[in-house]
Amino acid sequence: MSTHAPLFVTRPELPPLEEFLPYLQQIWDTRVLSNNGPFHQQLEAELCKHLGVPHISLFTNATMALVTALQSLRITGEVITTPYSFVATAHSLMWNGIKPVFADIDPVTLNLDPRRIEAAITPQTTAIMPIHCYGTPCDVDAIRRIADDYNLKVIYDAAHAFGVRRSEGGQMRSVLNHGDLSVVSFHATKVFNTFEGGAIISPDARTKQRIDHLKNFGFINETTVVATGINGKMSEFNAALGLLQLKHVDQAIARRGEVEALYRRLFAGVPGLRMLDKPVDATPNHSYFPVLIGPGFGASRDAVYEALKAEQIMARRYFYPLISDFPMYRGLPSAVAQNLPVAREVSDQVLCLPIFPSMADADVERVAAAIIAAGAPRRPAASAIRLVTPASHDVPLVATI
Numbered sequence: 180m181s182t183h184a185p186l187f188v189t190r191p192e193l194p195p196l197e198e199f200l201p202y203l204q205q206i207w208d209t210r211v212l213s214n215n216g217p218f219h220q221q222l223e224a225e226l227c228k229h230l231g232v233p234h235i236s237l238f239t240n241a242t243m244a245l246v247t248a249l250q251s252l253r254i255t256g257e258v259i260t261t262p263y264s265f266v267a268t269a270h271s272l273m274w275n276g277i278k279p280v281f282a283d284i285d286p287v288t289l290n291l292d293p294r295r296i297e298a299a300i301t302p303q304t305t306a307i308m309p310i311h312c313y314g315t316p317c318d319v320d321a322i323r324r325i326a327d328d329y330n331l332k333v334i335y336d337a338a339h340a341f342g343v344r345r346s347e348g349g350q351m352r353s354v355l356n357h358g359d360l361s362v363v364s365f366h367a368t369k370v371f372n373t374f375e376g377g378a379i380i381s382p383d384a385r386t387k388q389r390i391d392h393l394k395n396f397g398f399i400n401e402t403t404v405v406a407t408g409i410n411g412k413m414s415e416f417n418a419a420l421g422l423l424q425l426k427h428v429d430q431a432i433a434r435r436g437e438v439e440a441l442y443r444r445l446f447a448g449v450p451g452l453r454m455l456d457k458p459v460d461a462t463p464n465h466s467y468f469p470v471l472i473g474p475g476f477g478a479s480r481d482a483v484y485e486a487l488k489a490e491q492i493m494a495r496r497y498f499y500p501l502i503s504d505f506p507m508y509r510g511l512p513s514a515v516a517q518n519l520p521v522a523r524e525v526s527d528q529v530l531c532l533p534i535f536p537s538m539a540d541a542d543v544e545r546v547a548a549a550i551i552a553a554g555a556p557r558r559p560a561a562s563a564i565r566l567v568t569p570a571s572h573d574v575p576l577v578a579t580i
């Protein structure tokens with residue numbers, strides 16, 4: 180048994196507490212706790228600027244935002260989506276009485292494969308709901324072409340894509356500007372957190388206004404209700420925290436990048452262990468560090484997962500099981516295994532390793548050593564492996580026994 184403190188897949192970033200106290204003082208003084216208060220308005224404005232998006236509506240969480248996004252576009256019938264996501268993606272369809280149709284993913288990006296989207300379209304299809312998995316941008320151009328050809332809406336579950344940019348016409352632009360709407364999550368486990376929270380990015384003021392009405396019960400003024408809206412409003416407490424988090428988020432993402440780079444050096448050349456390609460012409464946010472444990476590794480994914488647990492390293496199998504395997508989805512025609520071979524294979528191999536801004540290099544090395552040892556059972560256990568870390572990271576790292 181390890182004597183180390185447990186290491187989780189993430190450790191939420193929080194600003195120094197004393198920096199938050201003036202915000203709390205203002206809330207206590209003004210007694211504005213919710214309903215589009217000053218912190219809420221300020222956070223919407225600052226996020227638009229920070230992310231480079233035209234309009235944003237804050238929410239209590241991304242799941243409520245996904246449900247409302249579908250409502251705002253009046254989506255019905257069937258929506259094509261990925262089985263390789265967090266369950267909230269498909270749940271948001273079910274909450275709107277929409278039938279999810281699962282299509283397989285691309286083996287390189289792990290995002291919805293545009294060719295499989297096109298093959299899944301029926302006369303009932305009204306929209307596509309892809310996710311930018313682990314922050315890797317979808318093939319947004321191909322998805323837009325399909326949506327235009329078949330007159331479909333596109334709602335991106337962009338829960339992983341805060342701050343992700345891609346090169347467009349010589350400029351780095353936010354991936355959140357694609358589709359009819361994009362939804363981000365500010366949950367504790369995400370790159371930018373407000374404890375709980377989320378938002379919808381809209382392309383125009385009219386769409387934002389409809390969304391803002393829907394998240395406030397459907398009220399358009401004190402006495403007029405025009406839709407069966409919900410309560411999806413972010414509180415002033417969460418918005419104030421967001422304002423403070425925003426000051427630190429670039430630095431946090433930069434440190435995540437260093438953690439990822441160290442993992443990549445430590446795992447270079449390890450047989451049977453695949454790391455995802457770095458996205459081309461994009462600025463990633465390093466929100467997750469998934470590895471795929473293939474047949475050539477020497478141990479199964481689940482054996483590695485258990486070996487890590489024994490060392491107090493809590494890696495997560497995002498995304499296993501597939502959404503299409505949960506009881507409320509597995510009866511759907513599109514949930515059958517033959518329809519989703521790539522998603523199934525990846526789901527059986529994936530392991531998301533700890534990555535967070537306050538993670539020490541020594542902990543990254545400990546995780547890597549434990550994984551490499553799990554794949555080489557005839558060699559001594561992880562504790563006997565010493566990682567030689569050169570002072571300069573230009574030199575490849577070597578594991579010596």
Ligand SMILES: *Cc1c(COP(=O)(O)O)cnc(C)c1O
Binds near residue numbers: 267365376377
């Ligand atoms: C986290 C997550 C959600 C849900 O976000 P909440 O803010 O927790 O509701 C939805 N989709 C994906 C892909 C996620 O990772």
